[in-house]
Amino acid sequence: MQPALPPGPRVPAAIQSVAWWARPVPFLERCRASFGNRFTLRLVATPPFVMLADPDELKQVFTAPPDILHPGEGGRILEPVVGANSVLLLDGAAHMEQRKLMLGAFHRERMEGLADLVASVTEQEVAAWPREQPLELHPRLQALTLEVMLRAVLGLEAGERLELLRDRLTRILEFGSRPTVMIPALQVSVAGRGPWAAFERLRADADRLLFELIDERRPKGGEGDDVLAMLLAARHEDGSEMSKQELRDELMTLLVAGHETTASELAWAFERLVREPRVLGVLCDEVDRDDGEEYLTATVQETLRRRPVLLNAQPRFVKEPFEVGGWTFPSGACLVPNVHLVHHDASIYPDPYAFRPERFLEQPPGTYTWIPFGGGRRRCLGASFATLEMKIVLREVLFRARIAPASGALERTRRRSITVSPRLGARTILKDRTGAREPVGVG
Numbered sequence: 296m297q298p299a300l301p302p303g304p305r306v307p308a309a310i311q312s313v314a315w316w317a318r319p320v321p322f323l324e325r326c327r328a329s330f331g332n333r334f335t336l337r338l339v340a341t342p343p344f345v346m347l348a349d350p351d352e353l354k355q356v357f358t359a360p361p362d363i364l365h366p367g368e369g370g371r372i373l374e375p376v377v378g379a380n381s382v383l384l385l386d387g388a389a390h391m392e393q394r395k396l397m398l399g400a401f402h403r404e405r406m407e408g409l410a411d412l413v414a415s416v417t418e419q420e421v422a423a424w425p426r427e428q429p430l431e432l433h434p435r436l437q438a439l440t441l442e443v444m445l446r447a448v449l450g451l452e453a454g455e456r457l458e459l460l461r462d463r464l465t466r467i468l469e470f471g472s473r474p475t476v477m478i479p480a481l482q483v484s485v486a487g488r489g490p491w492a493a494f495e496r497l498r499a500d501a502d503r504l505l506f507e508l509i510d511e512r513r514p515k516g517g518e519g520d521d522v523l524a525m526l527l528a529a530r531h532e533d534g535s536e537m538s539k540q541e542l543r544d545e546l547m548t549l550l551v552a553g554h555e556t557t558a559s560e561l562a563w564a565f566e567r568l569v570r571e572p573r574v575l576g577v578l579c580d581e582v583d584r585d586d587g588e589e590y591l592t593a594t595v596q597e598t599l600r601r602r603p604v605l606l607n608a609q610p611r612f613v614k615e616p617f618e619v620g621g622w623t624f625p626s627g628a629c630l631v632p633n634v635h636l637v638h639h640d641a642s643i644y645p646d647p648y649a650f651r652p653e654r655f656l657e658q659p660p661g662t663y664t665w666i667p668f669g670g671g672r673r674r675c676l677g678a679s680f681a682t683l684e685m686k687i688v689l690r691e692v693l694f695r696a697r698i699a700p701a702s703g704a705l706e707r708t709r710r711r712s713i714t715v716s717p718r719l720g721a722r723t724i725l726k727d728r729t730g731a732r733e734p735v736g737v738g
């Protein structure tokens with residue numbers, strides 16, 4: 296008789312959890328070498344995770360009916376930050392309803408309307424980065440992507456509200472990256488003290504600022520290019536507008552889902568580019584010629600392939616027996632589309648560890664073979680926005696500076712909450728370019 300779930304490592308759940316947490320990439324690769332493209336991990340405090348990495352099987356998971364697989368359930372740990380209405384945490388009809396409200400704000404054309412704003416924020420931030428000394432780009436990129444969010448999503452202008460929200464949100468997002476604080480059993484405050492109480496105070500401050508912003512913007516309806524304007528104009532199927540709490544929850548969702556992911560992905564782009572003089576040279580040429588962005592697009596796609604910041608899409612909780620790849624998965628299991636493994640499958644991507652944007656000039660990314668943004672009805676809402684932002688930031692930095700690695704060895708991964716970023720923060724040296732037409736390269 297076939298076992299209930301595909302085979303996987305036999306070591307105790309505690310040991311698998313440590314490997315999954317501390318060294319996820321080598322752990323996943325070892326598992327694939329032993330068990331193939333489908334294996335089961337047993338981690339502490341979660342249902343069994345069945346990792347899937349075959350494109351046909353991923354297609355079945357991404358297109359499964361909404362009442363059978365529930366990705367929202369796995370996100371519960373984020374509820375204290377993003378709130379109960381968050382599109383990330385909902386499933387079935389409730390998820391579709393919130394997602395439809397938000398879709399309008401994220402159309403590609405709509406995003407392109409934000410390009411000038413993103414470019415001017417980038418220009419300001421990059422001008423302030425020190426030159427001629429080793430610099431960890433990751434924290435700078437975090438500050439940059441947060442600034443872009445505050446302006447493009449919330450539509451904030453320079454001023455006290457922006458300063459206060461920047462401060463509170465930075466600190467809340469830091470809590471979000473310390474999962475222990477988010478574990479429900481530890482969410483206690485003793486006489487208003489302790490990390491949980493500190494978190495609740497920050498959240499109350501941020502909520503007050505967001506509610507004030509919503510109250511001010513509501514009478515102006517959909518006026519403006521920012522995401523909040525679109526959400527204010529969106530209507531439920533019965534014609535009602537989004538409530539204040541719904542708006543707050545979705546705005547926090549966008550900050551949580553879009554800030555650290557984009558910052559880490561950009562950090563990887565720089566970590567790779569400084570070590571790939573050939574690619575950097577071709578890219579700088581294109582930026583200098585200022586005609587088209589074919590190679591820039593392919594470079595962003597290759598970065599997302601080679602170093603996906605989320606190693607897997609949201610785990611899908613099985614609610615009713617579901618068949619994939621000849622297995623019938625019982626309710627209670629969890630199907631996990633594994634991004635890293637598909638992206639490093641030599642039968643799909645020859646020489647998968649090489650950083651070669653040309654592969655995407657030869658063949659555009661496939662729906663089920665290139666999945667940095669997941670897929671199906673849960674696919675990342677901010678994919679166009681993130682791609683646009685990455686292109687703008689790369690172009691701006693390469694136009695203004697020569698970039699070189701601060702050390703020769705490539706950076707390994709560091710896990711920060713659920714994202715992986717370059718372990719040393721993408722240490723880079725920037726040198727000003729004296730003339731825009733000067734050839735650039737690894738200085």
Ligand code: HEM
Pocket residue numbers: 366382383394548549550552553554556557560604605607608609610667668669670671672673674675676677678680681
């Ligand atoms: C490079 C940056 C980013 C990466 C790699 C990324 C990746 C992902 C992935 C893998 C998912 C889960 C998809 C699935 O399970 O099928 C997701 C969901 C989501 N992302 Fe992103 N994301 C990025 C940036 C953003 C940005 C900038 C925003 C918003 C402005 C955003 C908003 C969302 C939302 C709202 C969801 C939940 C969608 C749903 O459940 O219906 N993301 N993202």
